[in-house]
Amino acid sequence: MHDGERKELSFSTRAVHPVEPESTDGVRPHAPPIYQTSTFLFDNVEQGARRFAGEEEGYIYSRLGNPTTRILEMTGADLENAEDGAAFASGMGAISAVLLQLLSAGDHLVAGRTLYGCTYSLMQGILPRMGVQVTFVDATDITAVKEAVRPETRVLYAETPANPSMDLVDLEAFAALGRETGATTVVDNTFMSPYLQRPLDWGIDVSVHSATKYIGGHGDVVAGLAFSSADLVAEVKEEALKDIGAILGPFDAWLLIRGLKTLPLRMEKHSTNAQTIAEWLQEHPRVSRVRYPGLPSHPQHQLARRQNPRGLYGGMLSLEMEGGFEAGRQLLDRVRLCTLAVSLGATDTLIEHPASMTHSTIDEKDQRAVGISPGLVRMSVGVEDCDDLLSDLEQAMRGL
């Protein structure tokens, strides 16, 4: 299928039909081949030299590029409406490579203050040690982001929805601020996946994913992806990815290509299940607060509706129990069908406690400041039968 033809097709169709590999020597397998090789053969010394000099297209060594990984990068970029993409060993591999590529000593980064714990610790620990100043702000408030910008600000960074507060960032306004100030905007799109949200469509420069989550979709691979302009992706690959080396292996890339095929189906079910569960939890007397962008009670519900025209708001939600930490702990210990585990975006429902698990790298005072109360419970709602999930929550809540 030619690029032009692909553009005519819907998301779901393109997800099912990955971009074809560049060179298959006349062999056209139905499933993409796994090029499980670290290095590639040259016909002769001249060819090797030409490839290293960039005078001839072709693979050299899998840290510099691999045909299976390339299918994933091109298919993902197509679905995210980006010119190109790069695959990494993990979401943190993608985030750190992109930031190290964009920032140098003396530069300044403005970041939304609610972030996945390791993204926060990268920005609070490693980047300042490298001479990069970081300011954390409430990114739901675009004026606060603007006020934090300095002449040396090079990057504006946010998650939306943020992990685990479920706060949203107005992508259009964030992108406009980046253009106005000359800063590159980077958005973590892990929670929504390209099926529900494409930050580049709103003018954002770079989107990053923990592809471990919805893109892989089955809880069996750790991976990262970054999407942007062809120029920026080429720079990241030629420097940060090549020299730091957090590359994705070909088998893991293959798992993600397979995961993408069912992404739309899964995201529909994750979202409808999460909506039903959020509405149920909201009515439950033992629950003091539910955070889910699909609820009219979410403070940014109107923004969620604008940014998610499909009317689907993903599978992630957070809840606070009456009775705080102890009640939250008991809920986690009493569920039988929901899986007590960190991570998210798998087919089964995962439930965890951010304060002691995913966000434990953030100290308690900062946790509170970013909306992580000791009793907060995070759910990644799976694609099980929703009635079974509700029965499990009901039995776990009974007698609390």
Ligand SMILES: Cc1ncc(COP(=O)(O)O)c(C=O)c1O
């Ligand atoms: C929003 C978000 N971004 C990034 C990451 C990091 O991804 P990985 O674990 O694949 O490195 C995570 C992990 O949970 C996450 O939830």
